[in-house]
Amino acid sequence: MDSNADIDIIDYIRQLFKTLVYMGKDYPVDLGGYPKFIEMAKRGFRNTRVENDHDLTQALAKGNYIIKELESLYFLKKYRYLKRTYKE
Amino acid sequence: MSNKLKILVPVKRVIDFAIKPRINKAGTGVDTKGVKFSMNPFCDIALEESLRLKEANKGLVEKIHAVSIGPTKAQDILRTALAKGADSTTLVDVGDEEVEPLAVAKLLQKVVEKEQSNLVILGKQAIDDDSNQTGQILAGLLNWPQATFASKVEVEGDNVKVTREVDGGSDTLSAKLPMIITTDLRLNEPRYASLPNIMKAKKKPLEKLKASDLGIELSKRLKTLKLEEPASREAGIKVDSVDELVAKLKEAKAI
Numbered sequence: 162m163d164s165n166a167d168i169d170i171i172d173y174i175r176q177l178f179k180t181l182v183y184m185g186k187d188y189p190v191d192l193g194g195y196p197k198f199i200e201m202a203k204r205g206f207r208n209t210r211v212e213n214d215h216d217l218t219q220a221l222a223k224g225n226y227i228i229k230e231l232e233s234l235y236f237l238k239k240y241r242y243l244k245r246t247y248k249e
Numbered sequence: 250m251s252n253k254l255k256i257l258v259p260v261k262r263v264i265d266f267a268i269k270p271r272i273n274k275a276g277t278g279v280d281t282k283g284v285k286f287s288m289n290p291f292c293d294i295a296l297e298e299s300l301r302l303k304e305a306n307k308g309l310v311e312k313i314h315a316v317s318i319g320p321t322k323a324q325d326i327l328r329t330a331l332a333k334g335a336d337s338t339t340l341v342d343v344g345d346e347e348v349e350p351l352a353v354a355k356l357l358q359k360v361v362e363k364e365q366s367n368l369v370i371l372g373k374q375a376i377d378d379d380s381n382q383t384g385q386i387l388a389g390l391l392n393w394p395q396a397t398f399a400s401k402v403e404v405e406g407d408n409v410k411v412t413r414e415v416d417g418g419s420d421t422l423s424a425k426l427p428m429i430i431t432t433d434l435r436l437n438e439p440r441y442a443s444l445p446n447i448m449k450a451k452k453k454p455l456e457k458l459k460a461s462d463l464g465i466e467l468s469k470r471l472k473t474l475k476l477e478e479p480a481s482r483e484a485g486i487k488v489d490s491v492d493e494l495v496a497k498l499k500e501a502k503a504i
Contacts, residue, residue: 179444184441189267191267242267242290243291247434
């Protein structure tokens with residue numbers, strides 16, 4: 162790991178992890194909250210085997226997918242709470 | 250009146266919706282120590298609507314100004330607003346005391362005059378005190394038309410057409426600017442403030458004021474006497490046979 166491209170990728174992975182940590186602060190308390198989320202994120206990063214470029218692209222795509230899923234999860238949680246409290 | 254919109258979005262810092270509030274020992278309020286706070290969801294919808302107006306109509310919106318009235322920590326909420334796309338913000342620091350809707354509306358009136366806003370989009374109510382008054386009182390103080398519980402907002406020149414959610418249907422209003430809109434739940438889907446945008450928002454303008462700077466005295470008109478948890482539901486029982494079930498139902502006068 163010494164070329165610039167590798168450093169860029171490491172930076173990208175680090176950024177991905179930071180984003181997940183930031184988003185984890187909003188992880189629903191009833192699903193375990195931040196501590197549970199951070200443990201899952203760490204385990205996910207540690208247990209992802211990357212042996213070639215294909216694995217790497219897939220792992221990064223999965224990371225970005227999880228970010229999108231979290232956004233929808235948070236939105237739905239909030240929407241359903243409000244609907245339950247104020248509409249029914 | 251120019252066509253450019255100067256939107257004012259008041260945002261409130263409230264206990265996060267996911268957290269069950271606990272009543273304090275004195276029974277006059279809720280515990281706020283170590284509790285997560287976030288932007289009131291209805292304010293979030295109001296902010297999102299102003300951002301959508303800006304993005305969908307190029308050149309229509311001159312600026313979006315977010316204002317929060319609350320403790321010093323309400324800065325975090327304003328940072329989120331900036332990260333989502335507000336152009337500038339004002340924090341009216343009133344300390345930890347809860348401010349009543351009338352005082353909030355008076356403060357907002359001053360901010361509207363200061364910022365020369367011609368459209369105020371507010372959340373219909375905050376999820377902590379559930380007053381649902383501020384927008385309406387502000388409309389009264391400013392003598393502006395108001396459209397409450399908006400589920401659709403369209404701007405056509407100086408006219409704003411608002412569809413409102415009413416019982417069993419919808420109600421469409423049209424009014425000339427300046428006006429007040431309060432948002433309902435189904436108006437839009439708020440975006441998420443991303444980490445890079447939160448970082449960038451630290452450089453955006455955040456003005457800090459005190460209530461006295463705006464010439465408003467915060468006097469309380471209401472006193473909270475008592476706060477109570479709702480009665481908890483009693484546990485059910487299991488019955489062994491149909492006969493027992495029938496007997497129990499008769500006992501409860503259900504059949």
